[in-house]
Amino acid sequence: MEQRTGPRSDVRQAGSDVRQAVEYDLVELVRLRTLLFEHLGGDFFDPASTDDGWLDALAVVLKEQLTADGVRILVVDGGDGRLAACGIGTIEQRLPGPHLHNGRIGQVIGVITDPAHRRRGHSRAIMRGLLDWFRAREVARVDLYASAVGEPLYRELGFTPHPDPALYRRP
Secondary structure, three states: OOOOOOOOOOEEEOOEEEEEOOHHHHHHHHHHHHHHHHHHOHHHHOOOOOOOHHHHHHHHHHHHHOOOOOEEEEEEEOOOOOEEEEEEEEEEEOOOEOOEOOOEEEEEEEEEEOHHHOOOOHHHHHHHHHHHHHHHOOOOEEEEOOOOOOHHHHHHOOOOOOOOOOOOOOO
8 A cells, every 4th residue: 555645634533534635635535526516416516517627627726725725625544545535624814894803714615425434433523623723723703515414413513504695696
């Protein structure tokens, strides 16, 4: 088995060894991100075409973000040369306000566990690692979009419904 090299930021959680992703993980990060969209379903997530060009763009952006200050990509190794799980956190600087004193908002993006590795605490361990990272950077609020399967975990970790209605528009 090849050893992965690069900076490690380990967080030990309930049987899951969480570490910061490195460039060696890119192929697996793209694979897991693809699984995420396959499991979400619905018209919003269905691609407008069968063009897989987004996968190349995803790999480029992930590679850039592996070392970005405002991004944290955490993974759990699957023990089979593949990743068992991953999760991404980002920090955005917005304008401060009465409920957002420093204007820093965290966003949890795409926590996904490979189906062969589910129900082992990997998502929980990744979330705790991301929440620790947000706390250390004095993030005022952390947002996420939860799937029906993930919502109980997020509620257990203290997430509540957001009072602002969300709207979107595709150009």
